[in-house]
Amino acid sequence: QSALTQPPSVSGSPGQSVTISCTGTSNDVGSYNRVAWYQQPPGTAPKLIIYEVSNRPSGVPDRFSGSKSGNTASLTISGLQAEDEADYYCSSYTSSVTLVFGGGTKVTVL
Amino acid sequence: QLQLQESGPGLVKPSETLSLTCTVSGGSISSSNYYWDWIRQPPGKGLEWIGSIYHSGSTYYNPSLRSRVTISVDTSKNQFSLWLSSVTAADTAVYYCAKHEAIVDAFNIWGQGTMVTVSS
Numbered sequence: 001q002s003a004l005t006q007p008p009s010v011s012g013s014p015g016q017s018v019t020i021s022c023t024g025t026s027n028d029v030g031s032y033n034r035v036a037w038y039q040q041p042p043g044t045a046p047k048l049i050i051y052e053v054s055n056r057p058s059g060v061p062d063r064f065s066g067s068k069s070g071n072t073a074s075l076t077i078s079g080l081q082a083e084d085e086a087d088y089y090c091s092s093y094t095s096s097v098t099l100v101f102g103g104g105t106k107v108t109v110l
Numbered sequence: 111q112l113q114l115q116e117s118g119p120g121l122v123k124p125s126e127t128l129s130l131t132c133t134v135s136g137g138s139i140s141s142s143n144y145y146w147d148w149i150r151q152p153p154g155k156g157l158e159w160i161g162s163i164y165h166s167g168s169t170y171y172n173p174s175l176r177s178r179v180t181i182s183v184d185t186s187k188n189q190f191s192l193w194l195s196s197v198t199a200a201d202t203a204v205y206y207c208a209k210h211e212a213i214v215d216a217f218n219i220w221g222q223g224t225m226v227t228v229s230s
Binding site: 057096 | 158171
């Protein structure tokens with residue numbers, strides 16, 4: 001199975017908004033709302049920040065929001081803060097009854 | 111609260127079998143609606159899903175690793191394990207175990223990860 005496609009990096013100044021795309025196919029992102037996003041600061045385990053395309057677990061700031069259109073899901077970080085600097089990964093359920101991750105996106109706060 | 115902890119050798123020789131165990135504490139591995147997964151991350155690279163197991167023993171594997179992977183569960187010990195055979199340097203990675211919420215297919219609790227190096 002092929003990894004979902006994410007941009008290698010995005011950057012923004014504090015207070016700005018950044019959006020990370022996650023492009024799959026009709027066999028994964030396009031057919032299921034089982035898209036999740038994870039935040040991974042350096043040297044730590046990933047943390048779930050979005051599930052089912054746009055739902056936030058308890059404790060995740062509402063600055064993080066998710067959406068989906070066709071085969072592409074997106075994560076938007078509004079009001080960017082220094083603590084948001086991390087790697088971000090999307091994942092999706094697939095028609096092969098497997099899970100697949102995106103390649104990851106490094107978010108830099110300028 | 112539920113916690114996961116990986117354990118196993120940090121160094122494995124090429125062609126041998128990598129074996130790791132994940133111990134679940136603060137909750138039962140037999141809970142309904144949860145799968146238990148292994149995920150790995152080579153140094154400086156992205157995440158790769160390895161496979162899932164349900165407490166009944168049902169398994170799902172990444173097609174690219176299926177021929178070399180076995181995941182098992184021991185409900186009496188509240189543990190699940192990973193075996194990866196015929197390892198090469200490409201299998202060098204941080205290996206994570208994670209709790210997989212089946213209804214939404216998301217990993218909501220992760221272990222801290224354990225580094226496994228394949229080298230002679």
